[in-house]
Amino acid sequence: MKKLFITLLVLASFTLGLCPGVSAGEKVLKIGISKEPAKLNPVLIPGIYGEALAGNIFDTLISFKESASTPAPCLAKSWEITQDGKQYTFHLRKDVKFHNGQPFTSADVKFTLEAIMDPANASPSKEFFAPVDRVEAVDDYTVTLYLKNAYAPLLLALGSATSGILPKEPASRVGMDAFDRHPVGTGAFMFVEWLPDERIVLKKNPDYFLTTPHLDKVIFRPVPKPEVMAAEIESGGLDIAHQMLPQDISRLAKDDRLNVMTIPGLGNSYIGFSHKKMPFADVRFRKAVYHSVPFDAAIKGIWRGVGERAYSWIPRGVFPEDTQYMQKAALSHDPKQAKAYFDELKKEGFLKEGFEFPIYTSQNPYRVKIATAVATELRKYGLKARVESLEWGTLFPILKADSGFYIMGWGSVPDPDRWTYKIFHSGSSMNFSKYELPDIDKALDLGRTLVGADKRGEQYKYVMRKALARDYIHIPLVFKSVTAVCSKRVKGFEPSAQDYFHLVTEKRNVTVE
Template sequence: MKRRQFLKSTSALLGGTLLSSVALPALAQAEPVKGGTLIWGHSETTQNLDMHQTGTASTGRVLQNVHDSIVTVDKDLNVIPNLAESYEISDDGTVYTFKLRDDVMFHNGKKMTSEDVKYSFERCKDPATGAVNFEVFNNVTGIETPDDTTVVVTLDKVNAPFIFRLAENGAGVVMPAGSGDEQGNTPIGCGPFKFVRREFGNEVELERFDDYWDGPAYLDKVIAREITEPTVRLTGLRTGELHMINDIPADRITEIEAEEGLQVVSWFPLNWDFVNFNHDFEPFKDPKVREAFDYMIDKEALLEGALWGQGKVTASPSYPTSASYNHDLKQRPQDIEKAKALLAEAGYGPGELSVVFKATTNYPYHIEAAQIMLEWFRMAGVDATIEQLTWSDWLSQVWVDKDFQISMMNFFTLWEPDFLYYSMWNTEGAFNYRKISHPKVDELTAKARVTTDPQARAEVYKEVQKIVHDETLDVLLWFRNGTIGAQPAVQGLDTIVHPNGSNLNFHKVWLQN
């Protein structure tokens, strides 16, 4: 199979972020100038700063500016060279040869070589590292470095999404050889900004890296202030304390768009949200109970109540423009009586089932959504309570310890179908914190990896979606819009949103004097 055929077959599955609107003041666009510190009101808090280990989009959104990956994607999510100036795939799809750029410098002053790529890939593959993308390298049997600018990766069998997974700034990120122990607290990369400091739960400071291979950034510094409270974030923008914020409060977007002197960038989608069941919790082992909870939820009403309609309901988590999106699936309508009947069939009469809904204050709209859903649960005869957790506590209890009954989460950047379906629903998936183990899903997600025909592969993922829906492994809710608000002085906002719809790249952003 030729490289061009391989790329054609896989890229046909994907679609890019849909930019819905850019409301910018009519300012004269001068040439970019260097200098200045941009203060960004970041809507979430960062966690572990090790790009291999972190599973949170909030941290990745910052580290996107510190690290670069061996390949990346263009605006249409086609894979293009990055730290590798070129790459070739063997006819049988099992050997990947990367020719590296010879002008890439790390923030510690070391020049990047093939040794660093080998180290980074082997570190991600090693189970002891605890990398969230370890399974990307499951089929890798050898990594050779014939010279300083050549890396040859050999797989034991075809893995159709392999090159796309390397385009993520997790699996494909290149770190200096031997730097693993430092990455969690002092990340070292070769991106446009170098890490300076972090005050946990408060702010992260990045500084321009003048030796960046793709040309230095315009900004001297970016300071990401972690402000999870939406109204505080918005007030900071309006008073000028903040240059820009992400996640404008959903109920204020129309107001801010009409406000003279502020810029608004909106796009769709930013992420998707779903309700999670712990499949080890006895009641949720029964698909009838899970289905009953699905019938309790009015998805359109929830979208309006928690997000002020800033999104679109969906029965599939696939990118809206992806060929793998299963348009045949329809969300279950709210039917409280049907929910009661299903619970009765499962052996739970009124008041006989109790659940605790764990939601994180890191996403205030999750708290609002949980409060709305609890009223519906109670209408169906379920004794339901809510437990509000900080982001760190949610990650510890729900993500790591899997100590929960029912919860809610959103996921970003899962634009690649393998990353989405294998990570989320395969028994061994890195993001399968719900303890889902479904043999047919495991079989299908493994089958997709060796299916190179684009339409056939898309059909496999449609089968996975149907199982997730029909057996209510989770309850898909909606895609959420993304928004940025900014002061007039912030320029280059048309370059800031990564094609995956989640990450923010400050390389070409500048401040007008």
């Protein structure tokens, strides 16, 4: 009872605007996040939760904040690319300082990119810079990247929040892990504090080179339970909330104090299987699972109003468009065929009666629900699946070690390389299925080096058709819409397709009234 009282008291203090460290008259924006980031250091960030926040602390050479497909100048005011696509030269701004007052120069760019490429740092973004041979600081405000081969997605990699530029000093002095808890960037907001499971606080950078932020402080609060997220935005404890249940979104849309904004997203959820560990490694097991679950009905019931059924890894509107082929290749709900496959595996000794195994997933409520639905269906065939819903810091090492059966998601920019390479290439740390095939690697490598959408598109169609329509290494579930619910006191905020929080950009400057 005492613990409950303290929890309610803390919630009440936020609801009444009595946030710790907030002075009267300050413009403070309170944002609910469904999961606490694992990292804030761009070199170490492993997923969308860190990316969503880091873009406010760090700047990149170029920006995709206003357009997910067209780069805009940021720390680099201009750039040139040689005709063979192997040399990129960036001309840097001269009026930028880090939050600690140090001037931003080419040495910081060189340091950051080399830190990403350094195997010792185990950066999740290392794969995106594999084609880079070396980085040269030509002078204090000119940087040239020399590539081994032409690499079409390089600008997207440089514009990602995971390529935010670090200050060479102090990052090199304290090390990547220590820097992660005290990040220093050039962004619109400066890091103040990180209290695990409670809040991450940023304050405005009054010397930001684009403009002076209207907000004095931004407080990001981890709220993993969607029903609590809804209650907080309804009561005024939050100014912006996301990743809520459809029934709560419908109710909140009727509240005249709130704005509900929904846009097509660039995020998915999927089932993944190990390509190495039995019985998951047998394609018959994967096809049996596909046939055993009425996915159309399950997805419609769980993601109603906030997503559409996915048949591929590449969303509609992102080339190469192959939805029609992939939809025809999807397996239907067929309990008889599922049983036949499971019986074959049992007869051959690859699957034991009463086989027990975990289905690993995050604490995302939608993924927990679909995992529960899958586990329920599999019990009909004598399989005892249990749902293991874990926070990201615990889940990530399990997935990297080969978990067997998992439900995860991905979100990225509208280029097929970012939707496929990190998930299906044998050299990627995010290839949780350990799906390692030379022909897949070859196609993904070609997709990076070929010039022209048609030629590149052929490679990605091959990867998707092979991985999802013949090997069934994943079962695509849903492409999620992005819905943000905002207090009407918030002005200038727009949700992003990646579910990021872009508070200050070249065209917007979020504020509260």
